[in-house]
Amino acid sequence: MEFNSYAFIILFSITILFYNILKGNYRKYILLLASAVFIGYYHLAFLAVAIGLSTLTYFGAKLISCAKTEKRQSLWFHISVILNLLALGGFKYIVFIQDNILQLIGGFGLDLPPLVNKVFLPLGISFYVFQSISYLIEVYWEEQEVEENYFDFMLYMLFFMKFISGPIERPQDFLPQIKSKYTFNYYQVVSGLQLIGIGLFKKLVIADRLAPYLNDIFSSVHNYSGAQLVMATFIYPIQLYADFSGYTDMAIGGARIFGFELSPNFNRPFIAKTITDFWRRWHMSLSFWVRDYIYEPLAASRRAWRQWGVMYALVITFVLLGLWHGASWNFIIYGLIQGVVVCYEMKTSRIRNKLDKRFPKLFGIYSILRTYIIFSLSLLFFRIEKFSDVIYMFKHSVDGISTSFKELNLGMNDHNIIILFSALLLIFVFEYFQDKSDILSKLSKKHIIIRWTAYYCLAFIILLCGVFDSGDFIYIQF
């Protein structure tokens, strides 16, 4: 049930109707019911796993808070976290771990058959397991009161606007919102609808227009010239951004209509001057999660190693961040590249600061381009399944240098290129002004003619230029 599907629109509309008709706790129950329908619509087993793990976390946290001694607290904390990780590992990583062990054993001449061939991956598990762990840690660190109300906790875990691909919410941000009294706020609803419009624009006009061309190239890299491979490499971050930030805009916008404020996930990542800064702007709910719960404890525990301790923590954190996306060596390499580059940036920060002060504009542009290029290249490990195909792309990127301009368009006709270029320009200009002066909220206070002209224009562009036979959101696979 994609956000841009008819089934979702029906579910969303019915839920919003009852949400505003019903009062008090019934509002929460209607959201929980809608969340159960949303998850169960994909597969009932997905719902069963999500409820099971959430219930386990709920009682785990209660045991932590009830424990009389620190030792007991620590015991219940570790059991609860390990059970969550085992569930994630069991569904997501078991085949990968098994295959690697068998390969290792095979190296010693022992040829064993695999025990498990395929395990189904419950929808959204990577996201809600991280929410579970976040809650358990905060309760264990005594930063978060244990949640007594089972239904409130289930809503924190299962709320359908953020279930499939986040943002990964923190208990201290989300649980108080469940407790607060809902009152209909016209401007909040307008703001939510505006964001959904922007999200649809990014997804349907940009991401899904690019998707078929890039999918073809990445699934058969051997059939394309070097110049085309390079082109695809540098365009893919745009598709991924439009797809994932489009999803996030819709999630945040939809939640806002119900009166919930979800965490931001993107903050104009392509203006980042370093990969370090980039990760403060890209998939922020995940990068801040790994920063707070993996990097900081690791770095603090190795602080006597000074810079080496920081680097050790950075590399492990980014490798785990890469691995979070999926069970493959390519994701590990993707994370490793980020970690190594962030370490390099840490070591060279003084010289970069000096250059930035001396040639602010020139060095600024260079830094933005450099960051984009590094991220684009690392994303090949994220996007392409086979390691050999990534290497092929690197090796053959200078093949066919004499390629005609026609080939560089990746098979897109002029009409598509014009739409894409204009849409991208529009989005980047919009994000610039939105960041500077929140033009969306200003728009919602303008005269009715100005407002509705803008809304009709957006709807018209989406209907005219959107690609409606599109596929899933990219991050649904994680």
Added chain:
Amino acid sequence: MKTLEEITEIFKEELKDNSVELTRESTAADVDGWDSITNTNIVYAIEQKYSIRFKLREILKLKNVGDLVDTINKKLA
């Protein structure tokens, strides 16, 4: 007050920036260069200066410079 002045010197040294000014309310967002990466070195430098050792939970719980000063003073008391 003395502790605040002393740790300001440590911040200047670790962040290689003599313009650093700290108040009890200062957070990482207010001080250029004070981020999750430089924080580890700052904490370690403070431990060395005062010959104290923070618990992991104490480090992770620090919200601003005031928290840091209070934790140091508590350990020195």
